[in-house]
Amino acid sequence: xxxxxxxxxxxxxxxxxxxxxxxxxxxxxxxxxxxxxxxxxxxxxxxxxxxxxxxxxxxxxxxxxxxxxxxxxxxxxxxxxxxxxxxxxxxxxxxxxxxxxxxxxxxxxxxxxxxxxxxxxxxxxxxxxxxxxxxxxxxxxxxxxxxxxxxxxxxxxxxxxxxxxxxxxxxxxxxxxxxxxxxxxxxxxxxxxxxxxxxxxxxxxxxxxxxxxxxxxxxxxxxxxxxxxxxxxxxxxxxxxxxxxxxxxxx
Amino acid sequence: xxxxxxxxxxxxxxxxxxxxxxxxxxxxxxxxxxxxxxxxxxxxxxxxxxxxxxxxxxxxxxxxxxxxxxxxxxxxxxxxxxxxxxxxxxxxxxxxxxxxxxxxxxxxxxxxxxxxxxxxxxxxxxxxxxxxxxxxxxxxxxxxxxxxxxxxxxxxxxxxxxxxxxxxxxxxxxxxxxxxxxxxxxxxxxxxxxxxxxxxxxxxxxxxxxxxxxxxxxxxxxxxxxxxxxxxxxxxxxxxxxxxxxxxxxxxxxxxxxxxxxxxxxxxxxxxxxxxxxxxxxxxxxxxxxxxxxxxxxxxxxxxxxxxxxxxxxxxxxxxxxxxxxxxxxxxxxxxxxxxxxxxxxxxxxxxxxxxxxxxxxxxxxxxxxxxxxxxxxxxxxxxxxxxxxxxxxxxxxxxxxxxxxxxxxxxxxxxxxxxxxxxxxxxxxxxxxxxxxxxxxxxxxx
Numbered sequence: 001x002x003x004x005x006x007x008x009x010x011x012x013x014x015x016x017x018x019x020x021x022x023x024x025x026x027x028x029x030x031x032x033x034x035x036x037x038x039x040x041x042x043x044x045x046x047x048x049x050x051x052x053x054x055x056x057x058x059x060x061x062x063x064x065x066x067x068x069x070x071x072x073x074x075x076x077x078x079x080x081x082x083x084x085x086x087x088x089x090x091x092x093x094x095x096x097x098x099x100x101x102x103x104x105x106x107x108x109x110x111x112x113x114x115x116x117x118x119x120x121x122x123x124x125x126x127x128x129x130x131x132x133x134x135x136x137x138x139x140x141x142x143x144x145x146x147x148x149x150x151x152x153x154x155x156x157x158x159x160x161x162x163x164x165x166x167x168x169x170x171x172x173x174x175x176x177x178x179x180x181x182x183x184x185x186x187x188x189x190x191x192x193x194x195x196x197x198x199x200x201x202x203x204x205x206x207x208x209x210x211x212x213x214x215x216x217x218x219x220x221x222x223x224x225x226x227x228x229x230x231x232x233x234x235x236x237x238x239x240x241x242x243x244x245x246x247x248x249x250x251x
Numbered sequence: 252x253x254x255x256x257x258x259x260x261x262x263x264x265x266x267x268x269x270x271x272x273x274x275x276x277x278x279x280x281x282x283x284x285x286x287x288x289x290x291x292x293x294x295x296x297x298x299x300x301x302x303x304x305x306x307x308x309x310x311x312x313x314x315x316x317x318x319x320x321x322x323x324x325x326x327x328x329x330x331x332x333x334x335x336x337x338x339x340x341x342x343x344x345x346x347x348x349x350x351x352x353x354x355x356x357x358x359x360x361x362x363x364x365x366x367x368x369x370x371x372x373x374x375x376x377x378x379x380x381x382x383x384x385x386x387x388x389x390x391x392x393x394x395x396x397x398x399x400x401x402x403x404x405x406x407x408x409x410x411x412x413x414x415x416x417x418x419x420x421x422x423x424x425x426x427x428x429x430x431x432x433x434x435x436x437x438x439x440x441x442x443x444x445x446x447x448x449x450x451x452x453x454x455x456x457x458x459x460x461x462x463x464x465x466x467x468x469x470x471x472x473x474x475x476x477x478x479x480x481x482x483x484x485x486x487x488x489x490x491x492x493x494x495x496x497x498x499x500x501x502x503x504x505x506x507x508x509x510x511x512x513x514x515x516x517x518x519x520x521x522x523x524x525x526x527x528x529x530x531x532x533x534x535x536x537x538x539x540x541x542x543x544x545x546x547x548x549x550x551x552x553x554x555x556x557x558x559x560x561x562x563x564x565x566x567x568x569x570x571x572x573x574x575x576x577x578x579x580x581x582x583x584x585x586x587x588x589x590x591x592x593x594x595x596x597x598x599x600x601x602x603x604x605x606x607x608x609x610x611x612x613x614x615x616x617x618x619x620x621x622x623x624x625x626x627x628x629x630x631x632x633x634x635x636x637x638x639x640x641x642x643x644x645x646x647x648x649x650x651x652x653x654x655x656x657x658x659x660x661x662x663x664x665x666x667x668x669x670x671x672x673x674x675x676x677x678x679x680x681x682x683x684x685x686x687x688x689x690x691x692x693x694x695x696x697x698x
Contacts, residue, residue: 048643076645088640092658101654102644109645141658158644 001026001197002166007058009046016042018222019058024166027194031213031233032201032224035241039222040201041085044170048082049075063165076102077109079165083155083172090142095154098142099124099161106162127160131187149180156187163191168199173207185210205237218244254307255292255394259285262401265318272320273404274373276380277438284390284400291394303578303610304520304549306395309492314434314464317347320404325428325458327351338671340422340452341366343407347427348435350405361415364449369406369438379410383442387470387498393522395494399436399466406438411447413474420450420480420669427457427465427491439469443477445502450480450669457488467495473505475529480668483511485519489544496522501561503529510666511538512676513548514683523552527561527589537566539663541656541683542575542607549578556589556619565596568663570656570684571607578610581626587618596626601633601659603652653684 002024009017016039024030034040046053047060049072060067062078070078090098103123104114115123128138131153143151152172159167169188173181188198188211200211208216208230216233218226220241225248226232236244262269262285270278293310294301317323327344341359343366344351350368365372373380390397407423425437443449457463473479487493493516501507511521525534540548554563569577579598600609613626633655641651660680667673 050639071648072639072642073645073647076643082643084640084643088634088636090634090637090640090655090658092661093637093654097654098641098644098646101646101650102641105645105647105650162644 001063003059003061005059007043007046007060008056009042010054010056011042011052015056016053016222017046020219020222020224022217022224024197024199026165026197028197028215029192029211029213030197030199031208031216032199032219033203033216033233033236034219036203038219040219041170043219044082044168044199044201047075047168048072048080073105074109076162076164077106081159081162081164081167083152083159083167083169085170085172085174087143087151087155089144089146091144093142095138095140095142096124099158102158103161123161127157130160130190131156132183133157148175149177152176152184153180153187156184156191160187160191164196166197166199167191168201170201171203172200173202173204181207182210205233208233220244220248253292254311255288257313258310258398258402259289261316268318269402269404272318274370274377274380276373276377276384277369277403279381280385280390280400284397287390288394288397288401291397293394300551300580303576304518304547306494306520309464309494309518312432312462312464314432314462315429316402316434316436317349318404320349323347323349323428325426326354327424327426338420338669338675340420342422342424343367345405345407345423345425345437347429347433348403348405348437350407359419361417363412363415364417365408365410366421367408369408369440370404372408372410376410379442380408380440383470383472384440385470387472387500387524387526388468388496393496395466396468396496399438399468403436403438403468406440408440408442409449409451410442411444411449413444414446416447417449420452422452422454425453425455425465425467427455427459427463427487429459429461429463432462432464434464435466437465437467439467441469441471441479441481443473443479443505445474446476447474448478450482452482452484452669452672455483455485455487455491455493457491460488460490463487463491465491465493465495467493469495469497471497471499471507473499473501473507473532475502475504477502477505477507479506480508481510482667482669482672483509485511485513486515487517488515489517489546491516492518494520496524499523499525499534501525501527501529501532501534504531505529506533508535508666508668509537510535510663511550512663513538513540513542514679516540516542516546516548518547520549521551523550523554525552525554525563526557527555527563528557530558530560533562535564535666537564537663537666539568539570539660540577541570541660541680542577543572545574545576547576551580553582553584554594556583556585556592556594558586559588559590559592561589562593563595565594566663566666567598568660569600569609570603570659571600571609572603574604574606576608579628580612580614582614582616583624583626585615585617585619585622585624589619590621592619592622592624594622594624598628599659600630601656602630603633653681656684657681
């Protein structure tokens with residue numbers, strides 16, 4: 001589904017990603033872990049086409065298409081989704097209008113007619129239930145005045161609405177209390193099918209107790225330095241990242 | 252030749268004709284208006300308040316003026332269909348500057364209420380008319396008001412007697428219809444006596460592609476406890492130039508809303524003068540304009556708090572695309588004894604291109620010491636983070652820009668106190684941002 005080959009990327013002229021190789025297949029859940037500043041969020045930003053980052057080398061194929069050539073909106077329409085670490089507040093744009101615009105653009109891309117008003121509201125109601133998002137929030141402006149937990153829930157709600165093939169969850173667990181974490185993780189699990197895939201970016205094992213990864217990668221200094229099964233996450237939780245650094249021949 | 256001269260010549264050469272086709276109440280003020288116009292002259296771009304609008308240049312071309320009140324061959328009902336669904340109004344027309352009296356709405360007005368032509372009203376009720384006409388818009392202070400007073404022969408009057416409530420909104424459509432370049436001098440006079448209530452929606456439409464020049468003077472008198480909404484929606488054309496001024500005088504406990512919206516225009520200058528003359532009077536003055544190409548809107552406002560315990564809320568927003576130019580100058584004067592005044596002013600603008608220009612100048616002049624006053628002005632671009640967030644959900648950049656622009660205007664629309672008009676405005680604004688609103692759907696040249 002996703003093939004990343006030798007991906008290099010800069011921000012403000014500084015190289016952050018220094019040759020990432022990663023392959024994700026349908027039905028898989030990958031976890032990407034790593035210490036602060038290792039390039040985890042850069043990787044997710046580059047994949048969804050954030051214009052702040054510049055790709056200097058490498059290739060990304062998403063379902064056979066050259067992802068890096070697509071506009072951010074087309075990446076989304078092709079089935080890529082990022083749950084933002086810091087969701088953006090958009091005063092004056094209601095969640096309903098925002099979601100309707102998004103759903104209809106996805107439909108248009110697939111050659112479908114816009115969704116009817118009643119079907120859309122039904123869809124909203126159904127998907128809201130997955131993350132227990134209050135109706136009050138759904139009728140407000142996008143993320144405006146939402147608490148940290150509500151914003152993250154809202155991300156997963158949007159994911160449920162758009163049914164992506166590949167979802168990237170960028171530190172979706174940060175700022176969540178244990179109850180909110182469970183709700184969000186349950187939401188992600190309910191959306192799991194054999195046809196879609198997920199990349200979970202996180203510092204901690206905590207989230208991986210709920211969302212079970214098939215493969216765990218460690219990102220360090222812009223490269224994936226270790227790839228193993230779920231046991232790697234537990235090992236990291238126990239030992240921290242120092243032993244990785246040692247293995248890398250530092251300190 | 253100075254730009255003023257052709258108007259002085261026009262008046263002196265055709266004074267008899269102008270007077271013959273107008274009522275005495277209007278005629279009484281003409282000589283003084285001429286003297287004031289000659290004395291003042293058009294304000295130059297060097298004067299602080301007209302820095303961004305070249306008045307003399309706008310008035311320099313030779314426009315036809317229908318002094319003889321010839322019938323303009325048009326049935327406004329053919330060229331205009333109001334496209335505000337669910338908004339049931341009593342609908343009137345002014346064609347260029349003549350009240351259209353051939354097909355009046357079947358009266359749904361309460362007893363004693365007058366809505367209709369100015370000449371007719373003044374002929375019938377000269378005493379009431381002369382008590383108000385020209386009493387808020389003074390010719391001695393503003394050359395364009397003087398010019399209008401000198402030349403205007405007709406217009407529209409809404410008169411609501413004491414304690415009468417007009418439930419159904421009144422709608423007045425100014426239709427610009429001509430085969431040659433035309434100047435129109437329009438007047439609107441609104442009189443609400445004590446406790447009266449009404450809502451007036453005025454829409455400007457240009458239905459031909461010739462050049463139009465309009466001067467429009469609106470006088471609004473809100474008596475004690477009166478409640479009045481004035482909505483002014485300009486959907487004219489790029490070849491239309493409009494100089495409009497709204498003069499409001501409010502008595503105690505009156506509540507007036509003025510909302511001026513420019514969806515399509517050429518060059519527009521809107522002046523607002525509001526005087527709060529009675530305690531506990533409240534005014535909301537707001538407006539917005541959506542501009543692109545070389546369109547220009549220059550908004551000037553002057554709110555006077557003359558007595559204690561009054562509130563004014565002012566909010567103007569502009570979105571400027573291409574090479575559009577916007578200006579906002581907002582003056583609030585709080586007089587010495589106007590304690591406990593609350594006056595708030597906000598001006599926010601979005602410039603979508605590097606070439607678009609916005610000039611904004613808030614001015615607060617406060618002589619009382621126990622007041623709550625604030626002003627805020629920002630000019631900026633659309634939020635890039637919000638645009639990217641929306642794109643990452645599959646929304647195209649253009650659509651995202653449109654949604655953010657509509658959102659930007661939403662609080663001005665929220666001030667509209669007519670639900671049906673509010674809904675319609677949301678849609679019109681959206682259409683305007685999509686570029687689908689070259690002209691209103693009701694106009695014939697876009698059919």
